[in-house]
Amino acid sequence: NAGVTQTPKFQVLKTGQSMTLQCAQDMNHEYMSWYRQDPGMGLRLIHYSVGAGITDQGEVPNGYNVSRSTTEDFPLRLLSAAPSQTSVYFCASGGPGYNEQFFGPGTRLTVL
Amino acid sequence: GENVEQHPSTLSVQEGDSAVIKCTYSDSASNYFPWYKQELGKGPQLIIDIRSNVGEKKDQRIAVTLNKTAKHFSLHITETQPEDSAVYFCAASNQAGTALIFGKGTTLSVSS
Numbered sequence: 001n002a003g004v005t006q007t008p009k010f011q012v013l014k015t016g017q018s019m020t021l022q023c024a025q026d027m028n029h030e031y032m033s034w035y036r037q038d039p040g041m042g043l044r045l046i047h048y049s050v051g052a053g054i055t056d057q058g059e060v061p062n063g064y065n066v067s068r069s070t071t072e073d074f075p076l077r078l079l080s081a082a083p084s085q086t087s088v089y090f091c092a093s094g095g096p097g098y099n100e101q102f103f104g105p106g107t108r109l110t111v112l
Numbered sequence: 113g114e115n116v117e118q119h120p121s122t123l124s125v126q127e128g129d130s131a132v133i134k135c136t137y138s139d140s141a142s143n144y145f146p147w148y149k150q151e152l153g154k155g156p157q158l159i160i161d162i163r164s165n166v167g168e169k170k171d172q173r174i175a176v177t178l179n180k181t182a183k184h185f186s187l188h189i190t191e192t193q194p195e196d197s198a199v200y201f202c203a204a205s206n207q208a209g210t211a212l213i214f215g216k217g218t219t220l221s222v223s224s
């Protein structure tokens with residue numbers, strides 16, 4: 001099993017550009033989520049999905065879109081990148097309430 | 113909404129000493145409390161978790177205690193080793209069980 005995979009590992013964008021961060025899991029988990037990690041802020045939930053076709057907002061959803069067309073994939077879209085979105089983004093599957101969440105290796109995004 | 117406070121933000125110990133990290137949570141409905149370890153450049157990884165019907169759980173050198181009345185839980189690492197150096201995050205489930213709320217993290221440094 002590959003677990004949770006994320007692409008790309010690094011990305012530099014200019015303000016106003018759009019892009020999609022990819023996330024895939026091969027553990028057949030219903031629950032998937034996206035977090036951002038900023039220095040001194042811990043992990044903050046952006047969006048989550050409890051199954052294909054179902055998504056909901058987390059703590060910091062503004063500026064991000066998600067969709068869940070399959071159990072395996074959960075892409076995160078930045079519609080118009082802003083410097084405030086410079087961060088490390090982690091995708092996770094499994095959990096959240098009573099079971100282990102498995103995190104991907106992260107995507108380091110810089111918005112200039 | 114749920115809030116999780118984590119202390120200390122940094123902790124330095126000598127190899128062989130014990131380390132304790134403490135967290136408090138605000139939502140009395142939370143019933144799942146995991147701890148994650150994040151090594152440099154990697155995603156967080158679950159090291160131990162505890163559910164609200166249990167007061168203490170131990171796994172080799174790692175233990176977690178939970179006081180539901182006081183709404184706090186702690187991570188205890190005994191006989192610390194240099195490879196324990198990492199960032200540790202506590203988390204608590206939200207009331208709906210649909211998300212984890214993370215503390216801001218503790219950077220543990222173990223010197224030999």
